[in-house]
Amino acid sequence: MGKGEATRERILEIAEAAVLAKGFGATSIEEVIAEAGLTKSGFFYHFRDKNALAREMLRRYVETNDRLFDDVFARGRQLSDDPLQAFLISLKLLAEVMADLPNGHPGCLIASICYQERLFDREVRDLTAQSVRGWNARFCKILEGIAAAYPPREAIDLDDLADMLSCVVDGGIIMSKTLNDPRRLERQILLFRNYVKLLFAPAALS
Amino acid sequence: MGKGEATRERILEIAEAAVLAKGFGATSIEEVIAEAGLTKSGFFYHFRDKNALAREMLRRYVETNDRLFDDVFARGRQLSDDPLQAFLISLKLLAEVMADLPNGHPGCLIASICYQERLFDREVRDLTAQSVRGWNARFCKILEGIAAAYPPREAIDLDDLADMLSCVVDGGIIMSKTLNDPRRLERQILLFRNYVKLLFAPAALS
DNA sequence: CCAAGAACTGTACCGGCGGTGCGGATTCGG
DNA sequence: CCGAATCCGCACCGCCGGTACAGTTCTTGG
Incomplete structure (x- = not known):
């Protein structure tokens, strides 16, 4: 597993927990990246938009x-x-x-x-x-x-x-x-x- | 039923349909009041905030x-x-x-x-x-x-x-x-x- | 070991939305 | 007709999704 894939997996894990607790609409990308320890640019490098994340x-x-x-x-x-x-x-x-x-x-x-x-x-x-x-x-x-x-x-x-x-x-x-x-x-x-x-x-x- | 109560009921009806279709976090007050035909001020007259609506x-x-x-x-x-x-x-x-x-x-x-x-x-x-x-x-x-x-x-x-x-x-x-x-x-x-x-x-x- | 990509960072910006505050207008019952 | 209930207009704040793009660091194959 490359480094990028590991990051993707980490983002998905954090996002899933957040979505199940607050719903998709109320889950902000900013909090996900804060917990994952990367920047907004980093997030959009892996996912084109929020729907791709979904x-x-x-x-x-x-x-x-x-x-x-x-x-x-x-x-x-x-x-x-x-x-x-x-x-x-x-x-x-x-x-x-x-x-x-x-x-x-x-x-x-x-x-x-x-x-x-x-x-x-x-x-x-x-x-x-x-x-x-x-x-x-x-x-x-x-x-x-x-x-x-x-x-x-x-x-x-x-x-x-x-x-x-x-x-x-x-x-x-x-x-x-x-x-x-x-x-x-x-x-x-x-x-x-x-x-x-x-x-x-x-x-x-x- | 007074006029205010009727408006409240209308707001609640519209909001419930929206929440069930998109979730609470993704339901914007603006779209609710647009469909209900009143302004943001009118909404906040009836409900102190979004949680009161909930x-x-x-x-x-x-x-x-x-x-x-x-x-x-x-x-x-x-x-x-x-x-x-x-x-x-x-x-x-x-x-x-x-x-x-x-x-x-x-x-x-x-x-x-x-x-x-x-x-x-x-x-x-x-x-x-x-x-x-x-x-x-x-x-x-x-x-x-x-x-x-x-x-x-x-x-x-x-x-x-x-x-x-x-x-x-x-x-x-x-x-x-x-x-x-x-x-x-x-x-x-x-x-x-x-x-x-x-x-x-x-x-x-x- | 080095070059080339992959994996990010930094910065600046836009528009929409939740929410606040307040003064004013309209409407309606008593 | 008065006053309260009901609602409008407007200005403002901060957060967030999303875009754009130039630059930097890390990784890895040859």
Whole structure:
């Protein structure tokens, strides 16, 4: 990693924290560069304008989350051959990861952008939509594998159920932040997990 | 309603739409007063500063939502004496209300504030927390009534389940806005409704 | 080791916005 | 018709996003 790339990464890290705490519009470039220890000229050397910063932040965020999901769901499959058990394990791991964050989850950048949509260009908005669609499709594929092995107790739309995981996480983050209680996010994920168990697990197992 | 109060209401309405679309920090007073048709002096006659505007917006939003919940859950109880059935009816009504919004749900002001917390003073943040706590307590009370009549199929924390409704709504709003698909919010509420049904309804009823 | 780019700094400037202050005008109810 | 509520006009401050551009320091490949 060259020196320039390291600086870019530092700027993005600082900017992301600031944006999640105050919103994009209220995050001044000046405070970011002050914390990063460079000048305004230095900033504009790396990013053409504020929107370019947003694009890179988002790209970085999506990439990080993708890796997290890769990791969590791979470990689930690794610990059990049964698709349902693997998913339940993965959800527990996900809940643990969220619970282990020192100061609670810092916030979902997609949610932050969603509530400031008019500030961003089409490219950014398309990237948020595409990411969410990707995550939902990923969850849905897992659920289809489960449903094939375990007929669900009720006729449920698997797409909606896949959506629900994202919704519960985003909602859990908001509630955790608003009430200043990080554990609420973990509990919401576990509650969703219980829903999945209730839907698919045969009565004998529950 | 005096003329001043009408102007205040107009300002709050315009400001809320702007804040939900661009965030609080990026919402300029100038554009609000331009749309409201008054001058900056007129604005500062009604609100001491931008934070006073935020406080009033939030107060208004919480009040509106409280009335909505009062209405929906009262109608549920009105249509069925059974606590579970009443709740299930109320959730369906809630989903319908959300689905009937012409351009989709405009956004949750509490979520918007949550993602810009550093911009607001303690009073505003306390009000958001208190409102969320109030709604959760309301849902929890209903669930306790249900659990007393129908022993839940699994040992579930009713507080968490009450939280889940708020989470699913907030998450559903974000997903609906991000994917530009208003129906997703409705479906998430109905999916939560199904969870409640699955948890409490005796096998004979399902 | 040195040249060539990459990675910055310094300075000057513009326009927009939040916010303050205050005097004056208009409007409206009693 | 009086006085209070409501709103306008105007001048001003400081911060911020963004532009422009010349100069400096650091890094790295040949």
